[in-house]
Structure formats: C-alpha cells, structure tokens
Amino acid sequence: MVDKIFRFFGRDVGSIHHAAYLLAISTFLSQILGLVRDRLLAGTFGAGETLDIYYAAFRVQDFIFYSIASLISLAVLIPLISKVLEEKGKEEVRKLLNSLFTVTFLLIGITSLLAITFSRPLTELIFPGIAKGENLQTFIDLMRILLLSPFFFSLSGLLASVTQIYNRFYITSLSPLLYNFGIIFGIVYLYPLFGIMGIAYGVLFGAALHMIVQVPYVAKIGLLPKFTFNIIWQDIKVVVGLSFYRGLALGLNQLALIFLVGLASTLSVGSIAVMTFAQNMQNIPFLIIGASYSIAAFPVLAKFYSKGDLNDFILQLKDTARHIVFWTVPAIVIFIVFRAQIVRVILGSGNFTWSDTRLTAACLALFVISVVAQSLSILFMRAYYAAGRNKENLVVAFFSSIVTLLAAYGGLHLFKSNAYFATFLEHLLRLEGVSGTEVLMLPLAFTLGAFVNVSLFVYLARRDFNIKNMEIGGTFLHSFAASVAMGYVAYQFLNYFGTIFDINTFVGIFFQGLLSALFGILAWIFILSMLKNREYLETIKALRKRFTKEEIVGAQEV
Secondary structure, X not given: OHHHHHHHHOOOOOOHHHHHHHHHHHHHHHHHXXXXXXXXXXXXXXXXXXXXXXXHHHHHHHHHHHXXXXXXXXXXXXXXXXXXXXXXXXXXXXXXXXXXXXXXXXXXXXXXXXHHHOHHHHHHHHOHHHHOOOOHHHHHHHHHHHOOHHHHHHHHHHHHHHHHHOOOHHHHXXXXXXXXXXXXXXXXXXXXXXXXXXXXXXXHHHHHHHHHOOHHHHHHOOOOOOOOOOOOHHHHHHHHHHHHHHHHHHHHHHHHHHHHHHHHOOOOOOHHHHXXXXXXXXXXXXXXXXXXXXHHHHHHHHHHHHOOOHHHHHHHHHHHHHHHHHHHHHHHHHHHHOHHHHHHHHHOOOOOOHHHHHHHHHHHHHHHOOHHHHHHHHHHHHHHHHOOOOHHHHHHHHHHHHHHHHHHHHHHHXXXXXXXXXXXXXXXXXXXXXXXXXXHHHHHHHHHHHHHHHHHHHHHHHHHOOOOOOOOHHHHHHHHHHHHHHHHHHHHHHHHHHOOOOOOOHHHHHHHHHHHHHHHXXXXXXXXXXXXXXHHHHHHHHHHHHHOHHHHHHHHHO
C-alpha cells in the first residue's frame, strides 16, 4: 500500500500546464490549512501574550532562513543542475548537491548557534517589550526550538530542485500541505501535552514532513545529498554569485518585518498576534494574484530578454501588470468591505474576543490596501531577475525598508502625541472604545513602504527598460469604478442580510458575507461589461475557450 502511494506521487506530471494547475491547487489548499491553523491558534489563545511570543520567535527563524537558505534559490539551482546533468551527468550533479548541502548546513548551523548563544541580548535588542515581560525565558526556549526548522527547509529546497527537474510536481505540491498539517497537529495534540512548546514541536514536525516527503524519490534516483569534505567551491561561487543580491533583498524585507514585530512588542499585549493574523489574511490575495501572475510571467520574461526581444519583454511586463491591477483592486475592496466578516469567520472562536476581531479587521484593511503595490513589486522584481540584474532589487528593498521603519517610528509618535489624529483614525476604522489601537501604525507603515517599493520599481523600469508608459491607467480606472460599485452594493446587502441572519453565529455571519459578496460581484461584472473592459472580455474569451468542446478535443490531441 505504501509503495503504491509513493509510486502515485512520484509520477511525472506530463506537461507544464498540469504542473501549473497542480501547484495552484496545492497553494490554495495550503492557504486553507493556514486559515484553519490561525483559527485554532486564535480560538485557543486569543490575541494575547502567548501568541505574541510565539509569532515573535517565528520571525527570527524566518529571518535566518530567508537570509541564508535563499542564497541558494530554486530559480538558480534548477537551471544550473539541469545544465550540469545534461553536460556532465548524474555523478557531477551528486557532487554539486553534496557541496551545496554541506555549505548551506554549515552556514545555517553557525548562524543558528550564534542566535541561540546570544538569544537573551538579541531579544533585548530586537524585542524589548518581550525582554521586559515575565515570559522572556519561554520566548527564548521557543526561539531555540524553532531555529532548528531552517535546517529542514534548506534541505527541502535542495531536494525540490531535483524533484522539479524530473517533473515530480506531485511531490512538490505535498510539501506545503504537510507543513501546515504538522503545525495543526502540534496545536491539537502536542499543545495539551507540552504547552506552548508543543506548538513549536509541531512546527518542527511540519518542517520535517516538508523535507521527508521528497526523500524517497531523490534517494531512489541516487541524488540524495550528504556531507562532503570535497566541496566544489567554484560551483558554490557561481550559485551564491547569482543569488547573493536576492538573498540580501529578502533579508532586508525580513529585517523590516522583525523590527515591526519588535515595535509591536512594546505596545499593548496582543499587538503582535493581531498584526500577524491580519498580515496572514492579506497574504491570500497577494499570493493568489500577485505571486501567481509573477511566477507565470517569469520564464516568458526570461526567454524574451535572453533572445534580445526587448519589445516583447516590455509588452509581457505591461500585460501582466494590467491583469494584476485588474484583479487586485476588486480584491482590495472586497477585503475592506468584508473585513469584519472575514476575521470573524476565520478567527472568531474560543478566546478570540469581539475587540480582537475589530482590531484585527482594522489592521487587515490597512494591510490589504498595499496588495496592488506588493503584487506589482514582485512582478518587477522577477522582471529584473529575468534580465539578470539583481542589484536593483537590493536597492529598492533597502530604501523601502528604511521608509517602513521610519514611518513606523514616526507614526507611533504621532498617534501617541496627537489625540486628534488618533481619534480620526479610530473613528474611520470604527474602533471607538477599543484599546491597543496604536498597533494600527505598523500595518500603515508597511503599506507606505510597499507603495514606495513599487514607485521605485516603476522609476527604475522606465529608466532601465526604456518604458515610456506602463499603460495601466485605463485598466485601473475601469477596475476601480466597477469595484466601488461592487463595494457599495455589497455594503447595502450586508446591512439587509444583517436583519435576516443571526450575525452572532458562525453560520449567520458566513451567509451574510457570502450572499452580500455574490450580489456585489454581480454589480462588478455588470459595470465591467457596460464599460467593455479589455481585461474582462479577455477573461470571458479565455474561459469560453477553456470549456468549449473543441478546445477540449484539441487539448487531448496535444
């Protein structure tokens, strides 16, 4: 039975479209499990000190992983390993993987050991609020346990480069699902046994599953990496040289997030939890729209640039940007209008109070405004990677991170010193009578940094790729007009269905939001059709082709 399961998931997917659909489904399911995870955490602990220290500890291991393990990224490994495999054979690939594994393991090991050794002064420096609290030792213990997970993720990345080269995307698609499953297992089964440390053990369990699921196939073909003393430094130099600026850029972004969490640790209890919950939810439209479009566009952009087809490169960049704007604007409106319903449906259980819900919903609204900027930024970032120009990404990350940190410090000072500003913001987001509202300055600073980020990218892209006009103004106006109409209609139906359903229950709030959203979407479609919007017509045309009988026959023939 087990052998049949391994054979099923070890199959070749057969086509790039099959792989894309498979990974998209996996991403969606992983997000669903992520929401289940957050609901369990919110219901078990509420937005309190326990989740504050848990999420803060999580940021440290994320920083180490993204800063070091990302120096050896799939975007670099896959083409390099493919080239070595084709030109020199499997034995040279094995040597390359052994070298990469050894160096990555040692780098993460040294960094994690330093973080563990200096965990107390590190906590005092980065998370002063936690350092002054009663749970300092608990935080340090959590951080030390979680620092083991980058080992699993770094090895998993190496293994994924092999499984993807051999088109074993069934295996790759399981990894994120198993990771979230491990955390959920920790919350449900290990927390009752070991307390908060049980959840950390669940994270390690999920990280181990993320790696282990790929081991059987890679071992079967004889490419499972191991320690070696014969490191091929020339190959390491090539890989790190290609990934260096990317790793630094990701490290700067993670550093900015760590400092936001550090500031949150000095605010009201629960601020870190509220901010993290809101950010996790705003990641849903960002990943589904922005990340998906940029990943799909990357190989096409790389192909055009490598051939010297700059015009086609620019056209593809503009076309992808248009569609990102077209979809992210209505997503932003939906999340703003339904922010309370979204938070209550996902997190509203157990110890997660109504005040927690209101504050998280307000943070979600401030975070989600930046989704269009984040989505366009990741597209430009990949465009620069496709062009082999990595320094620009680092420059943009540096300046946007500085802006985020200055805005956070300045915003907190303004909020605390100017009662009129604080009252205005609380009234705007309907937070009268809710404590801890100063945390709103952190998602607001994040959003400001995101818009600075995309503004710098637009400026650089115009200069470096000779783009005179991104030609997204018309798309934005159409999408914005239709989205405002959608939001208005949805809001009116929210009020109407609020008188029909019992909005104090999960079922009531769910159907109130669902039915209101459906009427809002109908209004959005109507406005777009009246405007004869280009992106809307392209989407309808693509769907018709996808589901017509002739198209299915053609696909089967291929």
